[in-house]
Amino acid sequence: MNETSYWLWYPGDFERYHALRQNFSRVERGMGWPAFWKSEGFRQRLVFRRRYTLASPDTFTVRAVSGAVGYVLLDETKYPLDTEILCPAGEHTVSVHVGCIGCVPSIYIEGGAIRSDGGWTVSDFAAPPVAAACNRYFTDPLRDPAEWAYSEKIYLPEAEEAVNGGVLYTFATELTAALEVVGPGLPTVYLGESRHEALDTKWCYFHCTPDSATRRCPRQALRCAFIPDCRVGDYAVRAIHQYVDIPVQAGFHCDDETLNRIFAVAAHTFSLCSGAFILDGVKRDKWIWGGDAYQSLFVNRYLTADRELEKRTLLALRPGEPVTTHVNTIIDYSLLWIRSVAVYVDSYGDDGLVALLWPSMRALMELCMAQREEHGFIAGRPGDWTFIDWADFDRDGPLCAEQMLLADAYRVMARLAPAGERAVYEAARQALLAELERCYWDEEKGAYVDSFQSGKRRVTRHANILAILFDIADEPRRRLLADTVLHNAAVPPITTPYFRFFELEALCRLGYLDEVLSQIKSYWGGMLDAGAVTFWEEYDPAKPPAQQYEMYGDPYGKSLCHAWAASPIYLLARYFVGLRPLSPGGAAYEAQPETRFFRSLDATFPMGGRLVRIRLENGALQVEEI
């Protein structure tokens, strides 16, 4: 018998509660900055139930999350919470009623046979009971789900440097840590992802003062900390790194040290950005963005294969019904969220997540489909954000790239729908593909144009890249697009690492691996040469070091530890090591390393619940499951 008890809650509500906390946790220069989209709440009133047949009497005690009120029903008798209850042998029903306003209602039961493990149902009085949910981080009766139960690791500064009349403490790497400051008084501490930022007491993002009792500052991203008006030795400073324990399963070692370092730093970057959820960055925004998360699913499949992390993230992004706005307000992020569910299924199979998400998927697609204009193209309403990328699109009328996403969302919906609901998406996809071809394909330019209304016939890379990735262009046309768009210097280059991910994968698909490897080594290797210990939100080799911190018009606006910068993990694993699932969940897979790039290789990746080790030594290839 599994003797572990778990905190139990309503499926998805733990994620919504912690997503609220996450998306409201951004603080910059003393100002809270809650995410600017519709925030989804959690259910406040639940009843948990389970029927037991006991061979012998049992005793059990029910706890509820802090702030909850409620009671226990054993058959027809009421008992208080936090009280040992005796249950005689025989058939019995245990019900736990709880209400909680400020955090996710949840319960924990210690006992013998009666305990909070599998087999409990939960109802919100609005829908039939469903299986209660739990996770592996919440098994301790004294650490309830109101607060995330972080693991902690203590870091000492790598350097303490007297500078500007104070002391700068620098850690070996970036951390998300509560800084502990022991010494005289309660000094103001200035934090930074960089030395520059921490020393800039006026413009750095965070400053804080240790709590007088614990001597700890609030949990915050930092690599450097500066205390003015003090000398080396005045303060004992430690960083209590607070993280979610998600083991990296991947390993990558080859004869190219730059690639090895890129892989290691990318893995470290991704791990820092992954905790309760997959975030965009650890200093900024600390929000859960659908587009960023989408890309991260590809990385995580090969790095940790922690499906629970992905599930929490998809649940946190799930729109509430009725759906009136888009994921993060962005139409493309709605469509990428739909697509993310298919990526999850490709990685891990359908373990019940699709059934849980389907009502939201359907409602979100209803919103998208209600927004179509007469050709069937999706167009933004006032307040919708048609993002795609920071690029100079011809935004006259519906944008082509958005229709590529819509077409693929239809494909995903048709694939994942219950049998009776597939046809509508299949038909919508076929109609859209025909109109896409008729309206946006420019035969003369050999490319899809941004707008079919303006007459400007402007070609950008984005729609064409998506046409390649989503198999909207057939093989001859994909080859054509390589010339007319991808390798056409007249088409403006992609400027953001966000869309660079899509472009690099399109190049990989078309076989331009040398080009991709070269870009990986120059772009990510360039960051390493510039001293990066984690990969940045953006990197422009042309900029002098002191200007590398600016972004969005803010002198320290750039995130120096950003999830999307971890994409080499995916590109290397999928296209260079050549490991990919052949069936949803990876029960069948393929391992075809591009051996010409490696003299030696020893790479291990999770796949279908196993670890696959691929070794290349002296021309001999070995693939084994370990």
Next chain:
Amino acid sequence: MNETSYWLWYPGDFERYHALRQNFSRVERGMGWPAFWKSEGFRQRLVFRRRYTLASPDTFTVRAVSGAVGYVLLDETKYPLDTEILCPAGEHTVSVHVGCIGCVPSIYIEGGAIRSDGGWTVSDFAAPPVAAACNRYFTDPLRDPAEWAYSEKIYLPEAEEAVNGGVLYTFATELTAALEVVGPGLPTVYLGESRHEALDTKWCYFHCTPDSATRRCPRQALRCAFIPDCRVGDYAVRAIHQYVDIPVQAGFHCDDETLNRIFAVAAHTFSLCSGAFILDGVKRDKWIWGGDAYQSLFVNRYLTADRELEKRTLLALRPGEPVTTHVNTIIDYSLLWIRSVAVYVDSYGDDGLVALLWPSMRALMELCMAQREEHGFIAGRPGDWTFIDWADFDRDGPLCAEQMLLADAYRVMARLAPAGERAVYEAARQALLAELERCYWDEEKGAYVDSFQSGKRRVTRHANILAILFDIADEPRRRLLADTVLHNAAVPPITTPYFRFFELEALCRLGYLDEVLSQIKSYWGGMLDAGAVTFWEEYDPAKPPAQQYEMYGDPYGKSLCHAWAASPIYLLARYFVGLRPLSPGGAAYEAQPETRFFRSLDATFPMGGRLVRIRLENGALQVEEI
């Protein structure tokens, strides 16, 4: 210029937050008992906005409710909360962004021209901005909407009595109070609505221990408090009555002292049950029930005419979308909630509440209409509660009384719907009335029968009373029903004060005022004779005093201060003093006292925003607006 600032929130969300607190506040014998229906949450992320044109510079400071995070935007510049901000003369937009998980997000602005008064909009990022809401109880920057700002009044015990080895403290009336206990140690205090209950340390509903710092016990209903093992003088005991200041506007004095006392005790009972919301009772359930609230609207129209109290209550009961369950799980309460909106409009006119509630009204009626069987009758689904009353109905198939409520809900919907939406309800009503007549009217019995399926032709009072009240029976039939049902001893009597309200009003409608007055004097007068200081949930004159406390199988289960027991206020005002609105809001009204019941009368009631005083002295009738 009105210089008051108000706490601002999203319309209806203040009510949902405090309804959660109210419905989760029931505690009995140490066990929390949160209400067992779907609980509606509040929005956690808002932005408030207003455009100003300033003739001169202004400074302002923005506060947010405790636990909120956010910032202020003055045009394009961010400022922290709790900071004085200078706004130059000219055109400016002020936006306040807030996120709050644990309580209703709300803001307060102190300033000159820029302050949180009328004119602010609020958006939840899911729908277009709407006018922000506020109320008169939240104007103090230091008392935010996280906690209700109760008024307080101190009561000393009327008697201190040595009994059972301890001391019993008895107050002049029932209170909802924090008991203050000053003296040695922290004694356990046993509370009761009656002497019997407080002295029963095993079975009384509440016991508590004063807080060591404040010496106060939690706010709770009480008339008596017992401290065991002490002597008179050991403890100084006071009750800090905590209430919402809702002035009684009505006055009633006539030559019949019993009636005067009934009116006064009913007014006191109703006031105790009315605070943030209209509750059923102050000791139990302390929940917001749609059926109880419905009846209370009639009383409150004549007693306080505080429309805000009614509005808060209707908003607290409003189902969230999508609507999948009934108000308080009860089909009749859904239909009575619909009807309540019309009662509100009759009392105060449509001041915008209908527009606010309409989406919920429509969605709730969609649920009801989706539940109709082939005749168009509403029938309960598993989990629905078809209540009507605690009575022995023939529940084989759809229950007749429920169809009476449905027919009248159609009428209300057709009346209050936007023009384009009326026809569907009108048509549904006509179809239902025809089927009602065909299936439930029993010509031989001269009455509506409970079930048309069972063949038992069982007649109960309920459906027939509703047919009278809702004008479903025409005048000749109403007269017939008086004989075949109301005055037919073979039809089982109404046993609950809840449905007695409907029956007494039906008798009034048919002109049986002598009978009603006699019942008022015997039933309510009987409670007074039994020592009631507030009116009870139920009263059976046949029971000996010691058995008056039992209900629902619990020795102290009966509520001794129950809102529905205040109905004489309505019956006396409407049918005996004869004051009633002739148009929605009471701009036109009628005052026709039934002078034969009074030798002298001096009654004042609110009506259409005025106070109407009706005096009868020496046969002379005087009606004036004061």
